[in-house]
Amino acid sequence: MMNKRAFNFNAGPAALPLEVLERAQAELVDYKGTGMSIMEMSHRGAVYESVHNEAQERLLSLLGNPKGYKVLFLQGGASTQFAMIPMNFLSAGVTGSYVNTGSWAKKAISEAKIIGETHIAASGESSKFMKLPSLSEIEIAENAAYLHMTSNETIEGTQFKDFPDTGNTPLIVDMSSDILSRPLDMNKFDMIYAGAQKNLGPSGVTVVIAKEEMLTGSPKTIPSMLRYDTFLGNNSLYNTPPSFGIYLMNEVLKWIEEQGGLVQVEKANEKKAGSIYQVIDESQGFYRGCVDAEDRSRMNVTFRLADEALEKEFIKQSEKEGFIGIKGHRSVGGLRASIYNAVPYESVKALTDFMKEFQKING
Structure with missing residues (x-):
């Protein structure tokens, strides 16, 4: 019998389903009769790759199997995505449009300013970020490479209930703290990303779900490890992935399926x-x-x-x-x-x- 578990209201790393932890406990030393923990296996081996691919497929399935989308498993948290996004998409003559909703949006904006031109499409600063700008207030720059939003601000406690139609401008959303908390029409989004440590699994894994055309043709002037096409072309196995975290994520995704x-x-x-x-x-x-x-x-x-x-x-x-x-x-x-x-x-x-x-x- 397990001892009484804490009432865990941590903001991240956060609570994991008890059923998932118990499954991982049972498989920790010997994964499916291999005589090894999944943490000890080569990421090039068939056993791990099957878990890796299954997690990608299960994630897309929960999102309704949208056509033309790919899943990347990265590292560095959402904070690295704050830099990767402008590095991959902000070229000369275009602007990154951002909706400023609080602490995490401001960090994304700060990183983008280092890379290229930025534009504030809407802001909740006048209310000290205790109120979100309405969708009708969002004004995208004419030369915008993308519109970036933060769906849920964990620090202030705000959450968008819906998202704008951005027309031909790609919509990129940081969903670190509310991904898979509700159904989504993925066709509204060109890219969403999330650190895993709130709703998806343990810390150490970052998920990017994007239209395939967003992930191709990254500039050759940035390092390989910061280019989306590097990971797309190698099924997120260009380098050693956070394999145990991806395994646990797959178990969390199974658990979500089991909840209905x-x-x-x-x-x-x-x-x-x-x-x-x-x-x-x-x-x-x-x-x-x-x-x-x-x-x-x-x-x-x-x-x-x-x-x-x-x-x-x-x-x-x-x-x-x-x-x-x-x-x-x-x-x-x-x-x-x-x-x-x-x-x-x-x-x-x-x-x-x-x-x-x-x-x-x-x-």
């Missing part, structure tokens, strides 16, 4: 987020949601109390009760519950019960 796919996952996420927001909204001001209601994230619930002293006491008491990761990001303070796919409803129920009891005692 993205439709059922979205329902579960709506229920979890709704439970916490309901406690906040019904607290008569004891808890205060940080974000405008229409832009609230289903993945990262951010909220405040009356003062920092009370917030510190909330964190202290929550940790005693086994809640992990409730403290808000150091750049903004406050409180945050990250409730990615693998966070079970039971953990959310325990948190909402704790919130009600804490208000009863301290309200």
